[in-house]
Amino acid sequence: MVSVGDNAVMTLTPAQEDTWLVIPLFDEAQVVEEVLREARAYFPHVVCVDDASRDDSAARARAAGAVVVRHPFNLGQGAALQTGMRFVLEATDAAYLVTFDADGQHQPVDAAAMVQRARDEDLAIVFGSRFLDDRTRPGWLKKLVLKVAVWLTNQQTGMRLTDAHNGLRVIRRDAATRLDLRQNRMAHATEIVLQLGRTRLPWAEHPVHVLYTDYSRTKGQSLMNSVNILVDSILK
Numbered sequence: 001m002v003s004v005g006d007n008a009v010m011t012l013t014p015a016q017e018d019t020w021l022v023i024p025l026f027d028e029a030q031v032v033e034e035v036l037r038e039a040r041a042y043f044p045h046v047v048c049v050d051d052a053s054r055d056d057s058a059a060r061a062r063a064a065g066a067v068v069v070r071h072p073f074n075l076g077q078g079a080a081l082q083t084g085m086r087f088v089l090e091a092t093d094a095a096y097l098v099t100f101d102a103d104g105q106h107q108p109v110d111a112a113a114m115v116q117r118a119r120d121e122d123l124a125i126v127f128g129s130r131f132l133d134d135r136t137r138p139g140w141l142k143k144l145v146l147k148v149a150v151w152l153t154n155q156q157t158g159m160r161l162t163d164a165h166n167g168l169r170v171i172r173r174d175a176a177t178r179l180d181l182r183q184n185r186m187a188h189a190t191e192i193v194l195q196l197g198r199t200r201l202p203w204a205e206h207p208v209h210v211l212y213t214d215y216s217r218t219k220g221q222s223l224m225n226s227v228n229i230l231v232d233s234i235l236k
Contacts, residue, residue: 008150018095019115021046021230022084023066024077028102029055031215035104036064041107043098047087048088050079057102078188089176091108097176104215110208114170117206122176125234127193128168132207154189157198161205165189168208173199 014206019036021039025032025048032048046066052074058200062068069087071080081099088097096118098111106128114126130136131147138146150164167189171179183191195202 005147014121016043016112016115017045018044018087018093019043019102020092020094020097021111022081022097023048023061023100024051024080024084025049025053025061025068025102025103026051026074026077027053027055027057029053029057029060031065031104032057032102033060035067035102036061039100039108039111040065042112045092045094047084048102049084049087051077051080052073056165061102076188078181078183078191081180081188081192084168084180085171089173093144095173096230097171097173099167099171101167105210107209107211110206111168111170114168114206114208117204118170118172119206122202123170123204124172124199125196125202125203127163127168127205128166128208128210129163129205130208130210131162132205135207135209136211138205138210138212159193161193163205164193166208171196172201174175175199184226 014095021043023039023046028035029194036046036048044065048058048061048066048068049071049099050061050068052071058068058070067087069083079215084099085097088094095116098115100106100111117123118126130138142173146163146165150161169192175196179193179195181191
């Protein structure tokens with residue numbers, strides 16, 4: 001893999017040409033162009049699923065070079081992911097897809113490293129984990145809620161993950177064909193782990209840096225998403 005410095009851009013290679021980013025999109029007009037600019041320096045192929053945004057997120061994503069698929073009604077992140085994965089599987093011959101957030105919390109360099117690891121180790125799934133190193137600073141309360149949610153997910157799925165609700169994942173095509181997400185809200189995070197675990201295909205976790213920005217905190221994503229994950233995990 002190409003070495004990347006803080007201000008460098010990874011040189012595109014054929015390895016990225018067979019990978020698509022799948023990005024759920026809802027009211028992210030303020031940041032989506034910058035997120036896509038950075039992501040497309042690593043991955044030229046991106047599909048954004050606009051989940052009935054109330055702003056011009058879709059237009060901005062399209063202007064930034066993404067393919068945009070739109071839901072006429074807001075269906076939730078799980079539904080957006082399912083739509084995006086279906087698009088990649090039916091409209092492209094991609095070998096890998098990467099689920100990626102639109103709010104700037106995920107780092108494209110982490111996604112690229114995860115795809116490379118999937119290739120090198122013949123892995124069907126690579127889960128991003130913010131708890132395998134100390135780069136991510138979620139705050140003690142958010143960390144506690146996420147740890148409880150991870151414990152619940154591991155109890156439900158029989159897997160042993162350290163960060164079961166991280167939206168950054170690499171999924172090889174054969175694994176993606178076996179996904180059929182029905183949970184539209186945050187419970188889809190547990191559902192996707194459960195369905196991928198049932199494939200019995202090889203998987204691993206990879207350390208990633210989740211960046212909590214002023215923007216994401218202003219939107220309430222720092223803690224409320226964690227609480228939603230926990231509640232949905234309990235109710236599922």
